[in-house]
Amino acid sequence: PRYNARDAAIVLASMHGAKTLLGSATPSIETYYKATTGRFGLVSLTERFEGMQLPEMRLIDMSDARKKGLVTGTFAFETERLVNESLKRGEQSILFINRRGYAPIARCKLCGYVPKCNNCDVSLTYHRHSDKLVCHYCATPYSVPDVCPACKEPGIEVLGYGTERVEEEVESLFGHASISRMDLDTTRSKDSYENIIENFSKGKSQILVGTQMVTKGLDFDKVSTVGVINADSVINFPDFRASERAFNMIEQVAGRAGRRNENGVVAIQTYNPSHPVLSYLLQHDYIGFYEHELSERQRYNYPPFVRVIYIYIKHRDQIAVSSIAFEYANRLRKLLGNRVNGPDEPYVARIQSLYIRRIMLKIENNASITKVKKLLNDLRIEMTNQKLLSGAVLYYDVDPV
Numbered sequence: 001p002r003y004n005a006r007d008a009a010i011v012l013a014s015m016h017g018a019k020t021l022l023g024s025a026t027p028s029i030e031t032y033y034k035a036t037t038g039r040f041g042l043v044s045l046t047e048r049f050e051g052m053q054l055p056e057m058r059l060i061d062m063s064d065a066r067k068k069g070l071v072t073g074t075f076a077f078e079t080e081r082l083v084n085e086s087l088k089r090g091e092q093s094i095l096f097i098n099r100r101g102y103a104p105i106a107r108c109k110l111c112g113y114v115p116k117c118n119n120c121d122v123s124l125t126y127h128r129h130s131d132k133l134v135c136h137y138c139a140t141p142y143s144v145p146d147v148c149p150a151c152k153e154p155g156i157e158v159l160g161y162g163t164e165r166v167e168e169e170v171e172s173l174f175g176h177a178s179i180s181r182m183d184l185d186t187t188r189s190k191d192s193y194e195n196i197i198e199n200f201s202k203g204k205s206q207i208l209v210g211t212q213m214v215t216k217g218l219d220f221d222k223v224s225t226v227g228v229i230n231a232d233s234v235i236n237f238p239d240f241r242a243s244e245r246a247f248n249m250i251e252q253v254a255g256r257a258g259r260r261n262e263n264g265v266v267a268i269q270t271y272n273p274s275h276p277v278l279s280y281l282l283q284h285d286y287i288g289f290y291e292h293e294l295s296e297r298q299r300y301n302y303p304p305f306v307r308v309i310y311i312y313i314k315h316r317d318q319i320a321v322s323s324i325a326f327e328y329a330n331r332l333r334k335l336l337g338n339r340v341n342g343p344d345e346p347y348v349a350r351i352q353s354l355y356i357r358r359i360m361l362k363i364e365n366n367a368s369i370t371k372v373k374k375l376l377n378d379l380r381i382e383m384t385n386q387k388l389l390s391g392a393v394l395y396y397d398v399d400p401v
């Protein structure tokens with residue numbers, strides 16, 4: 001079963017006659033909508049704990065910095081200077097990059113060939129520690145080819161930055177500091193997560209490089225610089241929640257800075273400095289962001305104005321998955337009209353050898369979800385009986401996050 005933990009908590013509480021308390025500096029758009037339209041109660045904290053200041057947010061225009069030669073590797077001079085100043089004051093820095101591994105892309109520099117996973121429709125991430133190309137969807141490792149399989153020349157190079165490569169660059173820029181890295185790869189073994197946190201909170205390491213793992217809930221006294229190395233990779237995701245996710249993630253990692261001192265600065269590196277999400281982040285303006293996002297959601301008819309149900313169809317055969325999804329969507333459209341969108345190919349259209357198609361249902365908030373459920377179930381049974389779903393896996397994601 002797929003469920004949203006927040007909604008499950010609310011249902012569980014109501015079953016027991018209990019109340020649910022949701023707490024966040026960045027509530028989901030749906031939650032805040034319910035809180036401001038009378039469905040939920042709302043209590044606002046308008047000051048930070050003990051009156052501390054929020055960290056100063058600085059946008060760093062990376063294309064401008066590159067033009068002026070003010071970049072080393074993936075670090076703008078400005079970010080580098082802030083980290084150095086923190087080090088001089090005996091304070092700490094957190095550098096956030098939402099990709100693990102060394103480099104997210106391998107490519108032949110002669111013919112443009114990109115090695116992909118045999119089982120998934122994704123390009124492979126280079127991991128230096130293991131010297132392998134790894135699929136982040138099914139974990140299959142591949143050797144780095146000596147010559148390009150397409151043009152037979154030794155042209156394979158790796159591009160972009162993941163946590164491993166950022167860590168390596170941090171070592172060369174701030175070699176005198178002690179550095180930790182926190183991502184899925186460094187936290188696999190027992191206690192390693194706790195050890196990294198404990199080392200950093202005791203000041204045994206001065207710079208923490210990490211993925212999303214560093215954004216949530218950690219309370220360190222001496223962090224005065226937070227660097228968001230590649231804000232664009234958080235913002236540019238083809239999904240209706242991309243802006244919300246980006247705002248939350250960057251605001252949350254920013255909240256790690258300056259919790260006990262007034263020097264907190266957050267450097268946000270971006271090639272897209274005029275993106276609206278960034279302008280709200282600069283002001284720590286959740287309400288402004290919420291209102292902007294809410295009007296976008298209303299205009300394009302997305303939650304909280306409707307409920308979304310994704311229906312996924314998976315199959316080993318690419319032609320079969322297309323025709324099944326097409327037939328399914330047609331029959332569904334006869335029942336639900338223009339509430340049915342698609343089928344389309346999701347962002348990653350093949351995982352573990354299964355091709356994937358997705359149909360999106362937008363259901364009015366006041367519609368009976370029990371009726372929708374029955375209708376979907378009846379359609380599945382009908383198509384199964386007519387042998388139209390053979391070999392296919394069908395599943396639903398209700399209120400996707």
Ligand SMILES: [Zn+2]
Pocket residue numbers: 117118119120135136137138139140352
């Ligand atoms: Zn794979």
Ligand SMILES: [Zn+2]
Pocket residue numbers: 108109110111112113148149150151152153155
């Ligand atoms: Zn090639």
